[in-house]
Amino acid sequence: MAVKPIRTVPDPILRQKAKRVKTIDNSIQKLIADMRETLMSANGVGLAAPQVGVSLRVIVISIPHQDQKNDEYCLINPEIVRRTGERAVREGCLSIPGYIGEIKRSEQVRVKGIDTAGKELKLRAEGLLAEALEHEIDHINGVLYVDHLESQDKLQKVEPEPESKDVSI
Numbered sequence: 001m002a003v004k005p006i007r008t009v010p011d012p013i014l015r016q017k018a019k020r021v022k023t024i025d026n027s028i029q030k031l032i033a034d035m036r037e038t039l040m041s042a043n044g045v046g047l048a049a050p051q052v053g054v055s056l057r058v059i060v061i062s063i064p065h066q067d068q069k070n071d072e073y074c075l076i077n078p079e080i081v082r083r084t085g086e087r088a089v090r091e092g093c094l095s096i097p098g099y100i101g102e103i104k105r106s107e108q109v110r111v112k113g114i115d116t117a118g119k120e121l122k123l124r125a126e127g128l129l130a131e132a133l134e135h136e137i138d139h140i141n142g143v144l145y146v147d148h149l150e151s152q153d154k155l156q157k158v159e160p161e162p163e164s165k166d167v168s169i
């Protein structure tokens with residue numbers, strides 16, 4: 001496993017539609033292991049393969065709990081099949097360091113994809129997990145959260161501080 005450098009804007013790979021994974025071979029398992037390690041070292045909530053320079057439809061998510069082990073998710077070829085409700089969130093992105101934006105996300109999402117063993121996976125999510133799924137699935141479609149800003153004044157420059165409650169996805 002290895003921590004990979006995280007691509008930041010305006011790297012063109014972040015704007016490409018990533019390709020579907022056809023076979024979950026060793027190279028995909030290694031990619032997932034590297035993505036998990038990179039996400040952990042960046043203290044983020046989620047990471048999509050294009051952010052580590054690989055244009056494939058793979059995402060990892062790690063939802064923090066107080067005093068508990070994080071909930072870890074890995075989805076291959078994920079798709080949102082249903083979105084319900086709307087809520088305002090303050091969102092950051094590891095590929096856009098130093099900024100937080102206020103955007104709208106769904107209250108609940110249903111997502112399908114496949115897991116690391118190649119089995120079909122269905123998830124129903126709300127809260128931070130729903131937000132992270134929408135954010136990461138946007139990434140594999142070449143979309144960034146700043147594309148959802150209603151106006152530029154909804155984007156705020158922030159100083160990186162370790163105690164900050166704002167999360168980067």
Ligand SMILES: [Zn+2]
Binds near residue numbers: 092095135169
């Ligand atoms: Zn992001």
